[in-house]
Amino acid sequence: MKRFPLRRTALALALGVGAAVIAPALAVGAPGPTPSPAPVEIAGKKPAVPVPVDTQAGLRAYFVITEPSQVAAGKTAVTSNGGTVYASYDAIGVIVAHSTDADFAAKVRPAQGVQKVGATRTSDVPAAAANPAIPPSPSQTTPTAAETNRSDMTQIGADKAWDINPGSASVTVGILDTGVDDQHYDLKPNFDASKSASCAYGKLDTREGSWRPVGDHGTHVAGTIAAARNGKGMVGVAPGVKISSVRVAEAGNQLFFPENTVCAFVFAGDKGLQVTNNSYYTDPWLFACPTDTDQAAILEGVKRAVAYAEGKNVLNVAAAGNENYNLAKKTTDSTSPNDSTPVNRTITDACQSLPTELPGVVVVSSVNGSNVKSSFSNYGTDKVHVAAPGDNVYSTVLGGQYGSKSGTSMASPHVAGVAALLASVNPGISTADLRAKLAAQANDIACPSGETRCTGSTAKNSFYGEGLVDAKESVEGPASPVSVTSPGDQSGKVGQAASLQIKATDAGGKTLTYAASGLPAGLTINSTSGLISGTPTAAGSSSVTVTVTNADGKTGTAKFGWTVTSDGGGGTVTVTKPSDQWGFVNWAVTPLQISGSSTAGGSLTYTAAGLPTGLSITPAGRISGTPTKAGTYTVTVTGTDAGGAKGTTSFGWRIYGF
Structure with a gap:
């Protein structure tokens, strides 16, 4: 997660054409770098030297x-007390106000219609808020x-x-x-500019390119979700969905202030995005x-x-x-506010990380390649919902390049991608059902x-929530609880009553209904009991499929053959006599x-006796091979229909030697 401060060295390795290496950057107060065989950026580091921002x-x-x-x-209260309305989100009753009056909040709080007033920053508003620049498109x-x-995808x-x-x-994931x-080779095919914008400084900006990057974090997240499957670079979890960029971070400091976050969620809702990914916390707290x-x-x-x-x-x-x-046992925080001078403060569980701990948000912890909690990942009982890979994740970075990063920022987009797959195979699914499916399909x-911090059961615990998300199961669904026992191939005779009980079970004990296709003429299946019965009226062979369905619509099937013969053992079989044949030793015959045919219909199965040595016949009646012995042979071919009736023909075959 971007900017969650880790008191450790952050290294970045960007691999692209030319394999450029980015030099290591140290966190404030961090020790010197320790050599690493696979240096990666720990996403969430604040810059060692903050970029100056004009205010x-x-x-x-x-x-x-x-x-x-x-x-x-509320707007009247703002303008009447020395403030200006910078932006307003009327549908949710949130006004973004600017003021140079130090007593502005105290003056507005008692005003009619006002419920709460609070500063969103502990620093001055950047001068760029008055006229935001469009970030340049990387070369x-x-x-x-x-x-x-x-490895993370497998x-x-x-x-x-x-x-x-x-x-x-038809599914779009918004990357907040x-x-x-958006011009990256692996992202451009799936990028939707019509659902992209900037929310920097708290005001919606839909100008062309406003969504472009002020850092590479969002581009890395985007690749994990939906990098195109185009033969080059890498592939995202859901390479067939669309992605949009809702830029929340401001240029320079790359902070995600509350007004920016509010703007982004409202825009996501208004644009009909199916999923958003939020790999950040709302600054400055x-x-x-x-x-x-x-x-x-x-x-x-x-x-x-968010609501x-x-x-x-929107999920x-x-x-x-x-x-x-441990998000479930908060005690202290020494990192906030991060836009001015942090202070040591005592906190309680009533304090929340935003938007992570808000109702309805799917919270993702990080695991390494061995499915063990990453050393940096937060955790907590009923705080983490699912887990995903977040160690050394390779993805897209600026300018057509690629690089590896670590962090829960890298785990979260894996889950957003799986959610997008679920939304793809379940059009119109509700957010509640989408959350439930993510949980149910997690492993x-x-x-x-010996890890005492991890509490709960294997099925659900404070480290991994419901478990590791499963992309494959999201598109193919779980194994059906309905099991049907195949009765094996069946046989019978025309005019003779038949009876076959189909056996099926449901893991949850739910009521089952039965249906069948391909039954011989005269037979039917009881939809309640699964009993197949009746009297066959015609000879022939059938391929039968029985489908059993439970009360939830889950199904199981069984397939088997059913041959019906007439009283005479089938129809009248005629095998057409070919002309006499000839050939030479060690020369393949034509x-x-x-x-042949049967009056009962259907195809015949053929056998042959007396073939020249080296020749053979297939069940479909094709004779081929290379003779190995000279002589005159009498060949008898027998054709058998599905009812067992037979017909024969004989002909000569002369093989010449040299």
Whole structure:
């Protein structure tokens, strides 16, 4: 997860054409780098030296929270007390106000219709908010390396899912992040500009290119979700779906302030995105606490925006965070606010990481290649919902390049990709059902032996939630609970009553119904009991399929053959006599096709006696081979119909020697 501070060295390795290596960057106060055989960026590091950002001296940003019906009154309160309305999200009653008056919040709080007021930052608003620049499009390099199966993709079965269903272009995943390089070779085919925008500074900007990157984090996330399956570079979890970029981070500091986050979720809901990925926490507070008036307003504003998106049937997926912290037992935070001077503060479980801990959000922890919790991943009872690979994940970075990163930021997009696959095979599915399917199809991971921090059962625990997501199962569905026992091939006679009981079970004991196709004429199946009965009226061979369905619509099948003969053992069989044949030793004969028919219909099965040595006949009546012995042979061919009736013909075959 971007910017969740890890007190360890962060290294980056970007691999593309030319295999450029990015130099290591140290976290503030971190020890010197330790050599590593596979250096990767731990996504979530703040820059060692923050990029300077020009600000408007004394200008601060605020949330003014009202009932949606009282937005007009709230705006009046803003302008009447020395503020300006920078943006407003009327549908959820959230106004973004700017003011240079240090007492602005205190003045507005008592106003009619106002519920909460709070500063969204502890720093001044960047000067760029008045006229945001369009980020430049990175110069591009076309990859030459062929696609290979990446370990993270095989770990969740994505490589097997691609051949079943790579995802639907009618499903769009919104990447709420630092922006996406929409011109990247592996992202351009799946990028939807019509559902992309910038929400930097808290105001929607839909100008062409506004969504482009101010860092490579969002581009890396995008590749994991839906890099195209085009033969080069790498493949995302759901290479057939669309992706959009909703840039939340601001240029320079790359922070995700509350007003930006609110804008992004409202936009996602309005644009009808099916899934969003959120690999960040809302700055400047690692945890927003309701006892603080500013943070209480932040909590309420972001909560409303997330609920708005969910109400528009958007599933929001978020990273758990990278502090190796128990989210269910919060005690202290020394990293906030991260836009000015952090302070040591005591916190409680009422304080929340946003949007991660909000209702409805699917929270993702990270596992390594051995399905063990990554050393950095946060955890917590009833805090983590599912897990996914987040160690050393290879994906797209700026300018057509590729690189490896680690973090719950890298785990979360795997889950967003699986959710997109589920949405593809279940059009119109609700967010509640989508969450349920993600959980039901996840593969259980037990707590590591001796790990006391991991609590719960194998089926659900504080490290992995419901378990590791399964991309393959998301597109093919789980094994059916309905099992049908094949009765084996059957036989009978015309005019003779038949009876066959089909045996089937349901793992959940649900009621079953029976149906059959291909039954011999005169036979039927009882839909309640599964008994096949009746009296055959015609000779012949049938391929029967019995389908058994439970109350949930799950099915099981059994297939078998059924041969019915007439009283006389079938029809009258005639085998057509071919002309006499000849050939030479050690010379392959011209293949001879025997033909015949039965008055009962159907095809015949052929055998032959007396063939020259070296020749043979297939059941379909084709004689071929290379004679090995001279002589004169009398060949008798027998044709047998499905009812067992036989017919024969004989002819001569002369083989000459040299």
